[in-house]
Amino acid sequence: MKSAREVQTLGKKPDERGHFGIFGGRFVPETLMEALRELTRTYRMLKRNTKFQLELKHYLSTYAGRPTPLYEAKNLSAVLGRNLRIFLKREDLCHTGAHKINNTIGQGLLARYLGKKRIIAETGAGQHGVAAATAARLFNLECDVFMGSEDMKRQALNVYKMNLLGARVIPVHSGAKTLKDATNEAIRDWVTHVDTTHYLLGSVVGPHPYPMIVRDFQSVIGRETKAQFKKVARTSPDYLIACVGGGSNAIGFFHPFLEERVKLIGIEAAGKGLNTSKHAASLRKGTIGVLHGMKSFVLQDREGQVQLAHSISAGLDYPSVGPEHAFLKETGRVRYESATDEDALYGFHILTLLEGIMPALEPAHAIGYLVRRARSFPRGSKIAICLSGRGDKDLDVVRKFKVKIPGAPSS
Secondary structure, rough: OOOHHHHHOOOOOOOEEEEEEOEEEEOOOOOHHHHHHHHHHHHHHHHEEEEEEHHHHHHHHOOOOOOOEEOHHHHHHHHHHOOEEEEEEEEEOOOOOOOOHHHHHHHHHHHHHHHOOOOEEEEEOHHHHHHHHHHHHHHHEEEEEEEEEEHHHOOHHHHHHHHOOEEEEEEEEEOHHHHHHHHHHHHHHHHOOOOOOOEEOOOOOOOOOOHHHHHHHHEEEEEEEHHHHHHHHHOOOOEEEEEOOOOOOHHHEEEEEEEOOOEEEEEEEEEEOOOOOOOOHHHOOOOOEEOEEEEEOOOOOOOOOEOOOOOOOOOOOEEEHHHHHHHHHHOOOOOEEEEEEHHHHHHHHHHHHOOOOOHHHHHHHHHHHHHHHHOOOOOOOEEEEEEEEEEEEHHHHOOOOOOOOOOOOOO
């Protein structure tokens, strides 16, 4: 465990150049540098602007549905035993079905203050794309969403939703046709249209100031959790657990707790297993490199060529991770574990059967990890999980697999 003094510095990052320790920074074409500087200046000004903050609070409460509830999952707790108390932060109840709306409303407002009329976004699971298209309608902005053609097949329902919302979904056929490739195309578009377009990046990745901006907008999750937990349990949680792809829901959940003694666990997608090449566990199996304008852990070969990531959940299918997560791994403040596709499917089914809540496959990794590792937690532990999205988007994937839950009725 870090010393009290060391812990108190963790929440103060990034520095002025956008570095979290050795991670982060800006590794972009010169044509984007001025846009990033303008974005940084404007955001730092608006962060202190009372009118902006009141507008943001207004839309989060009246439009997105905040605060989301903190629910004690007593049925799941009883099955896991050991007097564990499991709490779910219900981001699945946000408008559009996931935590992504917190960031898109914030950046939609930011784009309006920047005077931009068009936003672009990248998406994997489609939740960020739907949330970006929704914010575009709210703020009367043109919206184009880049999505890998493989993800478009996996998430056809969300593609349909984006079209209904008036967004143009642009298929990406290069590479693995997933999130990394969609991000590549979004950056190319931004370079071409930087004067008129705001890139509404969906996770805590990319060049500075995006990891900071997205983290700040998502930190509402952790701030609410802290206040709600003290009201419900009259204390702080012992553990926070969240899935990690790019890492926005996890950073938003963790950040308000960084300077406390709460134990933090991030769960990466182990796919078919960490002993195979079919995973997306960049923190556990990656090496330090540069991707999409940031320095972080990357799944790459010895020559620095980015490797294909794999996860049953499109939102975790990314070969890198936000630089703040890389920093928190290196400092030891957050422990990063993993869960396989099989674990995620089990987590999906057991939460559905025990609590009547269908999680997205992304947070189902955190549920599956907890179920598998319940005996490793001290008796009586109070554990909060970020349920970052709902599972209706994943039903076409889930229904292809048979998962046996002991004691469940047979179909």
